[in-house]
Amino acid sequence: MPEYKDYYKIMGVARDVGQDELKRVYRRLARKFHPDVSKEKDAEARFKEVQEAYEVLKDPQKRAAYDQLGSNWRQGQEFRPPPDWGQNFEFSNAFGDQEGGFSDFFSSLFGGAARGGARARGAGGRGFAMAGDDQVAAIEIDLEDSFSGGTQTIELKSGQGAARTLKITIPQGIVEGQRIRLAGQGSPGHGGGPSGDLYLEVRFRKHKLFQVEGRDVTLTLPVAPWEAALGATVPTPTLAGPVDLRIPANAKAGQRMRLKGRGLPGATPGDQYVVLKIVLPPADTAEARELYERMQRELPFDPRAELQ
Template sequence: HGARGGQQRRPAARDGEDRTLALEITLEEAFAGGSRQVEISGASGRRTLNVRIPAGIEAGRKIRLAGQGEAGAHGGADGDIYLEIAYAPHPRYRAEGRDLTLELPVAPWEAALGARVEVPTLAGPVTLAIPAGAQSGQKLRLRGRGLPGEPAGDQYVRLKIVNPPADSEAARTLFRRLQDELPFDPRAGL
């Protein structure tokens, strides 16, 4: 027999499922923020949503799109979509949290004598002072030049000493003079 008094039991309300999706953004987008159109497919078909990317968002952080997940049943709330941020590989920078690292090629004389060189950052080029006697692999810090935030990240510049090619007689002569006149053994510490 049916329910007493002719009452039908209402099915329990069920909230919709949350979903987590990956969203790959460029470091430039992470730096400046902005908006991105994201196509999402689910039980209710395909939709295109406008997503606001906050400036300085770190990889691994999630952006919540409330009520955009699976539909709730019997009056239950719709689920949410979480977009988990990942950084696309960048040709110049490596990101760690809000800090960025750039490998900067320098000439042997710039490293030996010190120099002021222009260095790219996501906010535009800046001048960096390379100290005299700098070594390959040495890291210099540009404070606050990483991704924005509280506090802003730093940009580290890793020096990479690059030799000019000895592809002419004049260049080979200069290298021979260095070899003869500088009493230098790079492996003295081994």
């Protein structure tokens, strides 16, 4: 009769562990106990245990089935599957007839070897598959690339100077700090294991008009003194093209105006904020100087009144 295996204990994780954390723990343990490189005692046996535990817990269907056994079983106890187990879950021969290194406990639950698992081919660890490491690289895109989405071709260079060309899809509305996953483009696996994934962390190139915060964008809009004083309708750039913006009378420098939904797209689109910047005409002609002197005489205006 097989012994019960506590896969969560073998992995050293809580029963509610998420898939991302589970994957990180697996990669760490697989590197630690891989028979080709490990100097740990009983590395081969531990590697098989980790492979088997991960094979079950990474798969939602197998994990749900395993969890239905309950938490009353203890590591090493004699185990017999419930009488109606096979009627509820059809796992027998689900993974083909590959030669496997999984335990009798695993076979009693799922009916044999699992695809992608550790293979026992003798001493020395040869034939043990281990997935490659994930890699992270930063890429710069234009703000317009995020607004519109689409595909583009990039060139990545490794630390050794080798370059490769990749065609990637830019999701519409992606924001800085988010990552684009390229499955199988990470480090090669070992012993026939799959390659890891490549994650491209997005950064925006500096834009000549807009500043970005999350999905919101901000534009500094120059206006003439008479536009700010009297009010005006002025064309204003947005990511989707220019729109007419109504400037209220007596607008002030630094005043913020909101264009709802004019930022980056998403489930909740970002907004565009317009900050007014009053630009003075230069007093570089006699006529311009005369006009400024007339304003000085006739307008009762003290720009420093609030400092008193």
